[in-house]
Amino acid sequence: MREEIITSGRLNPNIDPHLEIWHWHIPLYLFLGGLAAGILFFASLYTVLGKENKYIGAVRRAPVIVPFLLIIGLAALFLDLRHKLYFWQLYTTIKIQSPMSWGAWTLMAITPLSFAWVAIHIREFFPNWDWKWTLLKELEKFLVKYKKILAWIILYFSVILGIYTGILFSAFNARPLWNTSILGPLFLVSGLSAGSAVIILFSRRKRERINFAKIDIMLIGIELFLIVHMFMGFLASTEVQIDAANLFLGGPYTAPFWIFVVIIGMILPAVLEFLELKKFHIPVIIPVILVLFGSLMLRFVIAYAGQMSRWLY
Amino acid sequence: MRYAMAIDTKKCVGCSDCVVACQTENDVPIGYCRDWIVEITDGTYPQLETEIRSERCNHCDNAPCVRCCPTGASHYEAGGIVTVTHNKCIGCGACIVSCPYDARYSHPEGYVDKCTFCLHRIKKGQQPACVEVCPTKCMYFGDLDDPNSDVSNVLKKRKHKTLIPEAGTKPHVYYLI
Numbered sequence: 001m002r003e004e005i006i007t008s009g010r011l012n013p014n015i016d017p018h019l020e021i022w023h024w025h026i027p028l029y030l031f032l033g034g035l036a037a038g039i040l041f042f043a044s045l046y047t048v049l050g051k052e053n054k055y056i057g058a059v060r061r062a063p064v065i066v067p068f069l070l071i072i073g074l075a076a077l078f079l080d081l082r083h084k085l086y087f088w089q090l091y092t093t094i095k096i097q098s099p100m101s102w103g104a105w106t107l108m109a110i111t112p113l114s115f116a117w118v119a120i121h122i123r124e125f126f127p128n129w130d131w132k133w134t135l136l137k138e139l140e141k142f143l144v145k146y147k148k149i150l151a152w153i154i155l156y157f158s159v160i161l162g163i164y165t166g167i168l169f170s171a172f173n174a175r176p177l178w179n180t181s182i183l184g185p186l187f188l189v190s191g192l193s194a195g196s197a198v199i200i201l202f203s204r205r206k207r208e209r210i211n212f213a214k215i216d217i218m219l220i221g222i223e224l225f226l227i228v229h230m231f232m233g234f235l236a237s238t239e240v241q242i243d244a245a246n247l248f249l250g251g252p253y254t255a256p257f258w259i260f261v262v263i264i265g266m267i268l269p270a271v272l273e274f275l276e277l278k279k280f281h282i283p284v285i286i287p288v289i290l291v292l293f294g295s296l297m298l299r300f301v302i303a304y305a306g307q308m309s310r311w312l313y
Numbered sequence: 314m315r316y317a318m319a320i321d322t323k324k325c326v327g328c329s330d331c332v333v334a335c336q337t338e339n340d341v342p343i344g345y346c347r348d349w350i351v352e353i354t355d356g357t358y359p360q361l362e363t364e365i366r367s368e369r370c371n372h373c374d375n376a377p378c379v380r381c382c383p384t385g386a387s388h389y390e391a392g393g394i395v396t397v398t399h400n401k402c403i404g405c406g407a408c409i410v411s412c413p414y415d416a417r418y419s420h421p422e423g424y425v426d427k428c429t430f431c432l433h434r435i436k437k438g439q440q441p442a443c444v445e446v447c448p449t450k451c452m453y454f455g456d457l458d459d460p461n462s463d464v465s466n467v468l469k470k471r472k473h474k475t476l477i478p479e480a481g482t483k484p485h486v487y488y489l490i
Binding site: 008086 | 327329344345346350352356377380381382383386401404406410411412413415422423477479480481
């Protein structure tokens with residue numbers, strides 16, 4: 001029998017025997033960022049299309065949680081840094097080739113924009129809200145006047161935020177599992193699906209809920225299509241990428257991926273949403289939680305499995 | 314100027330002197346290393362072949378760690394040496410993830426650390442510590458642009474390879490085979 005034994009004298013913490021440098025912070029942030037991007041995408045899209053009165057849940061209600069999602073996500077990112085006192089160095093330069101850099105700048109832009117969006121819709125939750133200071137009142141007037149422009153800007157930034165969560169991984173050619181451009185669209189669609197699930201939860205109108213259930217079923221279909229393509233790409237590629245795919249096809253991440261992400265997080269909620277469209281009575285919270293769970297698990301599984309995949313030499 | 318290193322796998326005995334010299338010279342924290350020994354045994358018994366290599370950062374021409382660093386802390390020094398500016402590094406770990414050789418680690422103080430080709434010694438006209446101490450003299454260091462440097466001469470004479478050239482990083486640590 002032909003044998004190959006590799007012995008390495010290196011045992012650096014978090015590097016060997018396999019990479020474990022990114023823990024829960026990164027996948028949690030990617031989930032929250034993707035979810036925020038999904039909610040903002042639909043909020044700004046329906047505003048741009050002039051349908052804000054038809055989609056009140058999407059435009060006015062669901063975005064209220066976005067600033068919180070982004071702040072928790074940013075906190076997770078900050079906790080992940082190991083040289084925390086120097087975090088401001090991120091904002092001293094723009095490095096086009098570094099997804100981490102333009103992600104930091106995108107967050108810098110979209111976080112205040114999400115606050116502005118919630119501020120101009122605050123009366124949806126507090127009808128008698130008063131801004132007290134004239135400056136804030138003037139600012140609100142200004143934002144309401146140019147709401148369409150604001151919506152266009154948020155629309156662009158939400159797509160960048162959604163795609164960037166995947167590109168952060170796919171830009172690393174050292175980790176063959178991540179090194180596929182499918183991850184960008186896959187994480188974007190997964191974020192949109194999570195966003196539409198939260199909108200279903202926030203919506204008070206049946207018509208809107210049904211529309212978003214339809215949108216979500218379509219998005220889950222696209223996700224499954226992208227996952228199949230991801231594996232086709234891996235299996236038709238080099239040995240290291242075939243090995244990466246095998247982490248999910250018999251390897252240690254097979255059960256977490258296919259059971260938690262694909263079956264519980266995608267197929268099951270899509271079936272429940274479909275049954276709801278067929279007039280079966282299903283508590284809306286169940287598919288919503290399953291979609292969010294699937295979206296979170298997708299990022300956790302990809303983040304951890306990716307760090308196990310490597311080049312062999 | 315382009316610094317490079319050549320390591321003779323036929324002469325290396327895997328004694329780890331280079332590892333200890335580096336840890337001492339660069340005050341590497343206990344439990345960490347900037348260079349390390351890899352032993353690969355390949356074949357079918359009794360025809361077995363062993364290759365021993367002293368590995369470290371490859372100071373790539375197309376370094377993914379420099380590309381993905383969001384602050385510019387990871388950068389190229391004169392002569393193509395890849396180093397990290399400690400007080401610009403935020404410890405995000407992107408460079409650690411991006412390195413196909415896993416040559417970087419997170420220093421207990423927070424910043425990312427790695428082999429510097431002993432830049433502080435080179436500036437004084439000395440050889441890197443690992444090269445200096447090697448008891449079998451299996452390491453060659455020098456300027457690739459200088460046709461008479463040790464490294465240029467040995468690469469002219471001997472067959473050599475780099476690690477994972479297919480990753481497109483254009484590494485500059487050569488292994489004589």
